[in-house]
Amino acid sequence: MSDVDFCRYSPLDGALSLPGGNLMPPSGCSGWCLFVYNLAPETEENVLWQLFGPFGAVQNVKVMRDLSTHKCKGFGFVTMTNYDEALSAVAALNGFALGSRVLQVSFKKTKNGAGGGPTSLLGPGNGSLSMSNL
Numbered sequence: 001m002s003d004v005d006f007c008r009y010s011p012l013d014g015a016l017s018l019p020g021g022n023l024m025p026p027s028g029c030s031g032w033c034l035f036v037y038n039l040a041p042e043t044e045e046n047v048l049w050q051l052f053g054p055f056g057a058v059q060n061v062k063v064m065r066d067l068s069t070h071k072c073k074g075f076g077f078v079t080m081t082n083y084d085e086a087l088s089a090v091a092a093l094n095g096f097a098l099g100s101r102v103l104q105v106s107f108k109k110t111k112n113g114a115g116g117g118p119t120s121l122l123g124p125g126n127g128s129l130s131m132s133n134l
Contacts, residue, residue, distance in 0.1 A: 029057045030059065030079075030081075031080055032080050032086040033077060033078075033079055034086060034090060034108060035077060035105070035108045036074075036076045036093075036103060036104075037074065038104055039072050039074050039101070039103070040099055041074075042072065043076070052078045052080065052093070055080070055092065058079065058080055059080065060078070061076065061077055061079070063076040063079075077096035086107070090106060093105040094106065108132065
């Protein structure tokens with residue numbers, strides 16, 4: 001693993017804060033990374049595009065899959081261009097019932113606790129929104 005790993009954002013940890021209050025991704029980063037957790041095994045990328053699209057510009061979606069079964073591992077990432085749109089998506093979709101599962105969506109955080117900002121860890125154009133189990 002790299003020096004920076006993914007952690008779940010929990011609303012119980014306190015308010016979401018951004019370093020320096022910067023609302024635009026820093027140079028070299030192209031979006032706000034969201035983590036989406038508790039996805040069903042049959043979840044496809046188009047489901048995340050449809051869920052997040054109404055909130056604003058979605059740059060990329062990635063459903064993490066098991067290499068042998070090709071089924072969703074239960075989580076994925078969504079990259080959105082605009083911070084305010086990403087924040088609206090988190091507020092609306094965290095706790096959203098998708099089928100029989102309740103999603104948890106949050107800004108991706110780094111292992112050292114920093115986070116809330118854009119990231120390029122997943123490659124160019126990959127900031128992500130996060131959903132995790134309740």
